[in-house]
Amino acid sequence: MRLIAVNIDGVLLNDSFGPVIRRLVESRGGVYGPELEQALLSQSQMVAARAAAEVLGGSAEALLAAYFEERERYVAEHPVRVLPGARELLERLRGLGASTVCYGGLERKHFDRYLGDLELAGLFDEPGYVCTNDFRPGIREITEDVFGLRLDQVMFIDDVARVAEAARDLGVAFIGHPSDYESGFQRPLMERAGARHVVRSLGEIDEELLLRVDAEAAAGRSWPGRGV
Known part of the structure; x- marks a missing residue:
């Protein structure tokens, strides 16, 4: 090796990613499950945002911005x-x-x-x-x-x-x-x-x-x- x-x-x-993604999806009325989690994790940011937009609607750019805003709130409560x-x-x-x-x-x-x-x-x-x-x-x-x-x-x-x-x-x-x-x-x-x-x-x-x-x-x- x-x-x-x-x-x-x-x-x-x-x-500090999985919990934030779930929050974001559910706050917009989406259903969070293994298939969606698999589609979003370990993707480039824009690829993940586009996949989320297909489920949640709206633009990938807006969702990506919302994700990072939500992550800032999350890490304030749950520090890295x-x-x-x-x-x-x-x-x-x-x-x-x-x-x-x-x-x-x-x-x-x-x-x-x-x-x-x-x-x-x-x-x-x-x-x-x-x-x-x-x-x-x-x-x-x-x-x-x-x-x-x-x-x-x-x-x-x-x-x-x-x-x-x-x-x-x-x-x-x-x-x-x-x-x-x-x-x-x-x-x-x-x-x-x-x-x-x-x-x-x-x-x-x-x-x-x-x-x-x-x-x-x-x-x-x-x-x-x-x-x-």
């Missing part, structure tokens, strides 16, 4: 925070000898604000953070374009089933850490996608699990039905 890529929101930071075990996880990843990078859909200032000030940024390799808004979910781009590696040399840790599906289709090693948001659907969607490893806490991503995932990747068995 040469690279471990870790999603920022929902893995290292608490989920580093999840328990994040530092320990990053230190374990560093101990494996692979490069480590963080990624997510917001601009780098989001990473700098919540991880840089806590000196967690030093636990990542250059460039430290990759904004994937222009190429969601970003597995191939981070692997090949940013780090110049093969897809069988990387592992992704993410909270969204769409990323699990992309990892499956590419044969990339994956560990799921679905948000603990009680009304979310990502855990069953990950399981439906066939993810072998879906955890409930960052502490579960211990050295034993990481070495197992590494061995599965080396054997081409990161996903059921692949390899020997």
Whole structure:
């Protein structure tokens, strides 16, 4: 394993997206379910806004603006925070000898604000953070374009089933850490996608699990039905 890529929101930071999306949908009379959640998470901002507009009406631009306004209100009530075990996880990843990078859909200032000030940024390799808004979910781009590696040399840790599906289709090693948001659907969607490893806490991503995932990747068995 040469690279471990870790999603920022929902893995290292608490989920401040799923609850906001649900609020926005239901405040406009929409019905929030797994299909809609799947259509909106880990998409570029405008793609997600257009998908929401098809359900809720109005323009994608207006919905995107409303979303960020709603998110500002939400984080005022539920501040963004580093999840328990994040530092320990990053230190374990560093101990494996692979490069480590963080990624997510917001601009780098989001990473700098919540991880840089806590000196967690030093636990990542250059460039430290990759904004994937222009190429969601970003597995191939981070692997090949940013780090110049093969897809069988990387592992992704993410909270969204769409990323699990992309990892499956590419044969990339994956560990799921679905948000603990009680009304979310990502855990069953990950399981439906066939993810072998879906955890409930960052502490579960211990050295034993990481070495197992590494061995599965080396054997081409990161996903059921692949390899020997």
